[in-house]
Amino acid sequence: MSWIREGDLSILERFCASVIKAGPMPKHIAFIMDGNRRYAKKNKVKKLEGHSQGFAKLAQTLQWCLSLGIQEVTVYAFSIENFKRSQDEVDGLMELARQKFTHLLEEKDNLKKHGVCVRILGDLTLLPQDIQELVARVELTTRHYNTCFLNICIAYTSRQEISNAVKELAWGVEEGLLQPSDVSEPLIDKCLYSSKSPHPDILIRTSGEVRLSDFLLWQTSHACLVFQSVLWPEYSFWNLWDAILQYQMNYKALQKARDVYMEEREWQQLEADKAYVTEKLKQKGLAPHGDPHKRRTLLQECRAKREERIQGFLQALDCKRMNFLEKLSTVSA
Structure with missing residues (x-):
């Protein structure tokens, strides 16, 4: 089954889509995507068939999102914790991933037509070697497309993602690209697997569970959280429509929370910069609260040098990641 499905909404769906698009859209x-195993049990089929039906629903949901003008979708496909499931189920899921990523590469003309950039988020080294190679080829093939974005979280947990970001920062300091004082929330954000994406506006969990299961903990701090009882393979356009409606009903509160957070973050950075300037003045034997012009000049120099270091570090980090993918993609070439 195709990842990018062609098709139109029904007349009623188109009408309701036009109504909801009049408001703020995510x-x-x-x-x-929770509930595949319970769906299989409910319908008396094998677990792997439930997961296969879940993929079919993902393809349909991507079609709905495209129809609604939603430019980016991130899905939790396989958690690091899922490796603890039975070996038969894990092997089956890896085989399903192998088939779907192979098919995704076969669809490269369709991906190019729709401008779909596919990113795989997670610790790829935990995956079988051949799947690592497939994933790398998918990312490299689509990396320049920018009409819409599909992020697939596989071998992923949020805690591991944050830990990895901290390790990347430590590497930057060890390599002399950063100073410890450069480390900040915005810089950690740029070291996450999801660094090229805006934070989600909505996080939807199906199946009735009301927990995040270590998914996008950093990125969803100001997202609209929507928990729906429907099993993922039974998800419908109307479930998506309802989730967007909930987002719109809470839009002002969500925006206010984000604005307050951004203001606090800017204030904290300003205070840190002022403390840095004060320390520099003391080191030079000058009055900490002396010449305002000298303080402003030092503050500007501090920010310019920090920005230069950060940009150099981020370029090196991007190059490091790209080299990793390119090396993987050529293993079986």
């Missing part, structure tokens, strides 16, 4: 939606 640009990025994240899904915890």
